[in-house]
Amino acid sequence: MLQLHDTLTGEVAEFKLRDPGKVSMYICGPTVYDLPHLGHGRFTLVFDVLRRYLIFSGLAVTYVSNITDIDDKIIQRAAAESRSEAAVCEEYEAKWWEAMDALGVMRPDATPHATAFVDDMVAMISQLLERGVAYQTSDGVYLDVGQVEGYGALAGQPLASLKAGARIEEHDEKRSPLDFALWKAAKPGEPSWAAPFGEGRPGWHTECVVMSLDLLGEGFDLHGGGLDLKFPHHENERAQAVALGRPFAAHWAHNGWVMVEGEKMSKSLGNFTSLTDLLEKSDGRAYRLLVLRSHYRAPIEVTPDTIIDAERGLERLDGIARRLSLKSPVMPVVLGDRAGLDGEVIDRFVSLMDNDLQTPQALGLVFDTISRANSAADAQDLDGAARLGATALLLAGAMGLEARVETSSLDAETQALIVARDEARAAKDFAQADALRDALISRGWVVEDTASGTAVRR
RNA sequence: GGCGACGUGGCCGAGUGGUUUAGGCAGGGGCCUGCAAAGCCCCGUACGUGGGUUCGAUUCCCACCGUCGCCUCCA
Known part of the structure; x- marks a missing residue:
């Protein structure tokens, strides 16, 4: 309780x-x-x-x-x-x-x-x-x-x-x-x-x-x-x-308070105090992550740096969903059948949250579980990876954090670059493959090699 | 004047009387990779200052310093 x-x-x-x-x-x-x-x-x-x-x-x-x-x-x-x-x-x-x-x-x-x-x-x-x-x-x-x-x-x-x-x-x-x-x-x-x-x-x-x-x-x-x-x-x-x-x-x-530069936030303190402004500049989930990362009664420091820090943290969450092709559970999340989930991790989460909402530690548990899921995937333990990954997404979802896998459709030019790069790699023409990768990167893509070839995302 | 919070490693930010660690970001090394990216492993050995209690304190007590807040509209 x-x-x-x-x-x-x-x-x-x-x-x-x-x-x-x-x-x-x-x-x-x-x-x-x-x-x-x-x-x-x-x-x-x-x-x-x-x-x-x-x-x-x-x-x-x-x-x-x-x-x-x-x-x-x-x-x-x-x-x-x-x-x-x-x-x-x-x-x-x-x-x-x-x-x-x-x-x-x-x-x-x-x-x-x-x-x-x-x-x-x-x-x-x-x-x-x-x-x-x-x-x-x-x-x-x-x-x-x-x-x-x-x-x-x-x-x-x-x-x-x-x-x-x-x-x-x-x-x-x-x-x-x-x-x-x-x-x-x-x-x-x-x-x-x-x-x-x-x-x-x-x-x-x-x-x-x-x-x-x-x-x-x-x-x-x-x-x-x-x-x-x-x-x-x-x-x-x-x-x-x-x-x-x-x-x-x-x-x-x-x-608790939102602090800016060590002082209670006030409206006279520049552009980062408007939520509307923040949400135009950053992923809305980043502020949630930041809020979860400190206890709700403690003051939190919000600066452009802490927001960027949080946005990078989101990449771990999105990364596990992408790697294991997992979807975030439908929100709001209700804890039901534990089949396919890690009961021990869930129990630990519940005991942390039951203790006056220890979200900082609960979040730590989620990140820990993501690391374990990645380790399992590295070791080819696909069942274990799926179980841990799904558990991590369930718990993140319970706190309102959703993993997002970009499914942005690729334009023809990008598609062509990807195909050309995979062909160059298959032919072991690495100079050409690297040039094509640079071309993709310069168009704003993050490029990763996967078992199924070149993968790109924003 | 009254009441209260807080001072933790490069940054953010948890936690605990002593055995092995929060976690994230950044940094260094390694594995993996054609090279990368992602991922994984390892590392830096932190707890404002001075006392006290204790076998032992970052964790308890006292004092001090510092920061911040409320007592007025404010989320």
Whole structure:
């Protein structure tokens, strides 16, 4: 059974499920006001890997991830570009899914949009007001965090200590600087909805509470996201659920930062921070490999060099598939019949993944297994090679990594060069054969000699 | 000020109280090959500094140095 780190307790503990055999997870999605960046790429990959591993383990997973389509930044961008908020959201949501597809991230089972849940948010805020844990000011409705038991649990700090660090805002109507907006009163020219407590729009922390509980029910299994969401976003979501007296996420998971040049990634740091940009320049699988190579809670360093490094690593994966004519299993991979596979390797993989997703070691195991498959093939042990190779591809697939064998069709000129080279080699005219090989290489091909003659690939 | 993470061989990046090693990339040597490529084998003998615990610490404890993060919108 999977052992998973829980942000709330700070400990690795058994991932117990509300309903046996079923997993419900809610992962905080993007605010669609700009291109996705590397941090988005990491969290989607991390939770995609978790999701796939749960599926691999035979569990039925319901994966919900929202799209925030009403927010200050969206409004700002729409105003700056003189177009509607909806147009901004439409553009960047499309970019989002393009990037997700390029990364091989599975689409969520549901992608609730905040604006479709405003009625439920209004109802929830009304309840919080009735319960006396929320209060109205001239510019909206705020949650009184002082009344929420255990506020600060996710941050790992008591309320008093958080208060000491909080910057004093000039907002003198708030009872505590940590109180946050559930509802922002309408301003001229901004999108707004009607509500008993005044026309306005929801605060950011409200949507995820409503949508997760609506779609997954009380006490759903896992709530996850990037480390920066831990506080205040998730703290504040949790505070609302606690204030309502409703059981919320049973388990919290957060992934570590993406670092660039030793510092937390920020948008001002050049072109490599845009995921869209990265995916135009590199194989989408390379970023997944990079993400798998470090533990999900540790920071990762992303530079052009580490991406290139990862791309080269992919060649080993593709190489074994090519050499043994193996196909990656159909994704998502479910561990079923072990016939033709190496049970011991699978068991080791499962025990590594069950231990809080030790993907770095699991990946090491995959590479090890590839080496063993190659050794077996070198020794003419074709059954052994096929078994080990298929196992390696199965496990890579369980983490969402697919081996690719290029089947690019060859143009007539390339075909002719290959035929000519094989003829020259057969005639032992090696000078000519080498010249023809150079010609192929200069056309961008990687040339290898095989039992069946010259083979080329990109 | 409060809370926390991290410092591993050329680079990235795991892990562990002591017996044989992560893994990838790069580098050196070898096998294979007409020569290559791919593949396989071998190699470099690493754990920030100073103490402490211990028969023994990279791994535990303390201090220090350094790096980074959160406490504010952020994946």
